[in-house]
Amino acid sequence: MNVIVGGPLGTILFCIAISVTPPKAVLAEVITFDMPPSGFTPVAVGGVAVDNKGNAIVTWTGGTGAHAVNALLAKPILSKLSIVTKPVKIPTVVGNQPGWRANVGMDSSGAWVISWVEYAHDLPVAIIARRYDQTGKPVRAAEVISQLKPDMRDSRQADVAVVRDGRSVVVWNDLADQNSRLAIYARRLDSSGASVGSTIRVSPPIPEAESDSVVGSEEPRVAVDTKGGFVVVWIGRLGTSNPYGIYVQRFMSDGTPLGKWQVANKGSGLPGSPDVAVGTDGRFVVVWDEAINKNIWARPFNADGTPAAEPFAVVVGHRPVVAMGADGLFVVVGTWGFATAGSSQLGGDLFKFPKEPVDSIAITPQSTNETLECRNGSAWDLGSGLARCRWQRKEG
Numbered sequence: 001m002n003v004i005v006g007g008p009l010g011t012i013l014f015c016i017a018i019s020v021t022p023p024k025a026v027l028a029e030v031i032t033f034d035m036p037p038s039g040f041t042p043v044a045v046g047g048v049a050v051d052n053k054g055n056a057i058v059t060w061t062g063g064t065g066a067h068a069v070n071a072l073l074a075k076p077i078l079s080k081l082s083i084v085t086k087p088v089k090i091p092t093v094v095g096n097q098p099g100w101r102a103n104v105g106m107d108s109s110g111a112w113v114i115s116w117v118e119y120a121h122d123l124p125v126a127i128i129a130r131r132y133d134q135t136g137k138p139v140r141a142a143e144v145i146s147q148l149k150p151d152m153r154d155s156r157q158a159d160v161a162v163v164r165d166g167r168s169v170v171v172w173n174d175l176a177d178q179n180s181r182l183a184i185y186a187r188r189l190d191s192s193g194a195s196v197g198s199t200i201r202v203s204p205p206i207p208e209a210e211s212d213s214v215v216g217s218e219e220p221r222v223a224v225d226t227k228g229g230f231v232v233v234w235i236g237r238l239g240t241s242n243p244y245g246i247y248v249q250r251f252m253s254d255g256t257p258l259g260k261w262q263v264a265n266k267g268s269g270l271p272g273s274p275d276v277a278v279g280t281d282g283r284f285v286v287v288w289d290e291a292i293n294k295n296i297w298a299r300p301f302n303a304d305g306t307p308a309a310e311p312f313a314v315v316v317g318h319r320p321v322v323a324m325g326a327d328g329l330f331v332v333v334g335t336w337g338f339a340t341a342g343s344s345q346l347g348g349d350l351f352k353f354p355k356e357p358v359d360s361i362a363i364t365p366q367s368t369n370e371t372l373e374c375r376n377g378s379a380w381d382l383g384s385g386l387a388r389c390r391w392q393r394k395e396g
Helices: none
Strands: 002-009 012-019 025-032 041-050 056-063 068-074 088-090 097-106 112-120 123-132 143-147 158-162 168-175 182-189 195-201 216-224 230-237 244-251 257-263 271-278 284-290 295-301 312-324 329-336 345-352 356-362 370-374 387-394
Touching: 056 097, 112 158, 112 168, 123 168, 143 168, 143 182, 143 195, 168 216, 168 230, 182 230, 230 271, 230 284, 244 271, 244 284, 284 312, 284 329, 295 329, 312 345
Parallel strands: 041 097, 068 097, 097 158, 158 216, 182 216, 216 271, 271 312
Antiparallel strands: 002 012, 002 041, 012 025, 025 387, 041 056, 056 068, 068 088, 097 112, 112 123, 123 143, 158 168, 168 182, 182 195, 216 230, 230 244, 244 257, 271 284, 284 295, 295 312, 312 329, 329 345, 345 356, 370 387
């Protein structure tokens, strides 16, 4: 079977597919937007999504002149990566500036849903989502998920996850009704991309007596299971009596909360950059990094939401993403080390649930049985345009 993961790391977007059945092989597609084609200038890296066939969709903010959110379709990543359409410009809806922090999810048919934060006069004004088919054509008009409350802080984020049948969930943060603190919200969409039901408050209300300058919620991420249930993670502090940490809340497919929120991490290591992946059986894994100990951490949870193990350190690094396949296999990918003296590299680790190590991946070739092929020059000589690289390790 394969485990597939994709996500942004700095100015790099990547897709990794890991085959754990003989003959064993690991393929990684690395896409960098240092010098994109056709005059598109990148402004902010977005996200990557893949379906169970290996088709990929890439998003970023960029453009010539007036910037716009763009989406890029790609062929299966298990073969040579190639562009199947020209970049799709995603038009603005309620703002006069392009969307930022665009994320994307893909269903089993290859259709995809993109969500973004839209701006007007340099301020975030709305969360938008829109569904496109496999060829990059819009299925329906863009959906205004939420009009954002006026605020001078540029701290809005949005994320989207798509069920195999096309339903999706969008999460974001916005000012709560009280205390002027950021809270996490969610909205469900049907398979056509239309909103279903009302807005869901994910993070709980914070009493006035529990509010201070560091209370609030940011960096929401969402993952869905095969039936439409979803798990939301975020960083923040839910009142002065609760720690600053990585929070988790589970939901049924109709948006009903499953139990109370819980804290995934332990200690006071200044956690950040959370991500979450849900397996086909409902088990899920939460990952994050910590600024003090400089580790990427992971914590597995059973399908009923109970922790399957204590948090464990994956590797020294930052900005992790996680994907989970069948049979409890999951892969945690991030930037290993830190960008000092050339010590930083893209890599990942494969585990068997709950925390059994299976394999370790270094995207930079480490031996003669590892190869890295790029369309434009060598792996890290990217001056000739958009570089698309494939890394493979042969074993046995």
